[in-house]
Amino acid sequence: MKWNLKNITLDIVIPLGLIGILSAQAVYSQQATSTQVVTLRVVELNKIDLVGGALTLQISNIDENAGQPNPAIDASTKLLWTSNGDARKIAVGSDVVSPRFILKIEAKKSGSGNGFAQPEVTLSDNSPHDLILGVQRSAGSCNLRFTAVATAEQGVGSESHLITYTITGG
Amino acid sequence: MKKDVYLLIQYSKGLPMKKTTVVAFVLGSIIAVQAAFAQSTATQSVNLTVSTVYKISTSGNPAALTVTTGTAGTDALTSVSDNSTTYSITQNFGNTVKITANLDAALQAGYTLNLNLASSKGTSAGTVNISTATSGSALSVVTGINRGADAGQTISYTFSALASAGMLTSTTRTVTLTLTN
Numbered sequence: 001m002k003w004n005l006k007n008i009t010l011d012i013v014i015p016l017g018l019i020g021i022l023s024a025q026a027v028y029s030q031q032a033t034s035t036q037v038v039t040l041r042v043v044e045l046n047k048i049d050l051v052g053g054a055l056t057l058q059i060s061n062i063d064e065n066a067g068q069p070n071p072a073i074d075a076s077t078k079l080l081w082t083s084n085g086d087a088r089k090i091a092v093g094s095d096v097v098s099p100r101f102i103l104k105i106e107a108k109k110s111g112s113g114n115g116f117a118q119p120e121v122t123l124s125d126n127s128p129h130d131l132i133l134g135v136q137r138s139a140g141s142c143n144l145r146f147t148a149v150a151t152a153e154q155g156v157g158s159e160s161h162l163i164t165y166t167i168t169g170g
Numbered sequence: 171m172k173k174d175v176y177l178l179i180q181y182s183k184g185l186p187m188k189k190t191t192v193v194a195f196v197l198g199s200i201i202a203v204q205a206a207f208a209q210s211t212a213t214q215s216v217n218l219t220v221s222t223v224y225k226i227s228t229s230g231n232p233a234a235l236t237v238t239t240g241t242a243g244t245d246a247l248t249s250v251s252d253n254s255t256t257y258s259i260t261q262n263f264g265n266t267v268k269i270t271a272n273l274d275a276a277l278q279a280g281y282t283l284n285l286n287l288a289s290s291k292g293t294s295a296g297t298v299n300i301s302t303a304t305s306g307s308a309l310s311v312v313t314g315i316n317r318g319a320d321a322g323q324t325i326s327y328t329f330s331a332l333a334s335a336g337m338l339t340s341t342t343r344t345v346t347l348t349l350t351n
Binding site: 030033035037038039040042043044047081084086138141 | 222224225226227228230231232233234235236237238239240241242243244245247255257263277281283325327329331332333334335336337338339340341342343344345346347348349350351
């Protein structure tokens with residue numbers, strides 16, 4: 001057999017090259033696998049909380065022009081919520097069925113998150129009243145503004161309310 | 171041989187007793203030396219080959235990871251973890267072997283699956299977010315694994331979610347751990 005460049009290429013170089021490539025693949029593509037199945041779930045979740053504890057509204061001044069006591073106002077309470085549901089709302093209610101004095105509450109929506117603050121609510125009975133609507137998949141907050149009102153005719157006295165906030169499907 | 175012995179015996183007949191003993195001793199020594207060199211040998215070539223071994227296994231599936239609570243005012247819900255499963259490996263390839271991890275499909279935005287593999291033969295990458303790691307983008311979770319075996323190393327999963335991502339009905343993902351160079 002006469003050796004020339006073509007023969008050397010066809011008979012030696014190419015086969016050796018192929019062997020080299022195959023060997024390299026055998027060495028460098030080694031791997032093994034193992035699998036696990038992971039089950040993930042997020043349940044419906046609604047959380048609501050308050051920053052600020054019990055508060056006292058004391059009516060002690062009188063508007064001499066109007067001849068009535070001045071309202072007592074407190075805006076120190078902050079309401080926080082988190083919901084991963086859609087179309088939730090936050091309602092507020094008092095445990096007092098027939099309050100002697102007037103207690104009003106308003107959500108001042110200056111915090112984060114979505115939701116629409118409703119107009120000021122008068123807690124005139126123990127039924128829940130809408131405070132924030134349209135809460136949707138978010139964490140949010142707002143400040144609460146309480147206003148206590150009394151007339152001179154109602155005289156002096158004290159009254160306690162247990163206020164309950166509820167986040168529910170709306 | 172027989173002829174030699176015969177000649178020696180014949181020769182010894184004409185010698186005194188003392189010389190006969192010497193001749194017998196010499197004769198015995200010659201025979202003993204011949205016996206010592208009368209052995210044969212055979213040889214075999216034994217070729218030993220150890221192929222590349224790559225093995226990885228896991229102890230089963232982790233428990234369901236269910237987010238059930240959170241903190242009011244915080245979008246990130248309370249994460250849940252599972253470290254009930256383990257993995258074992260054996261490899262004799264080299265000291266630069268690694269383990270990668272990927273999912274069969276990425277998680278939706280707002281959900282995070284973290285993976286942490288302990289290792290005593292390599293360097294754990296710590297907690298790795300594999301939420302969007304798929305077959306084409308597997309992430310290294312252990313690197314620099316030395317030759318040998320590493321058995322019963324803990325696999326830790328942590329699942330977290332944002333409230334803004336909404337609820338998630340029971341969803342499965344297949345996590346593939348690959349031992350590779």
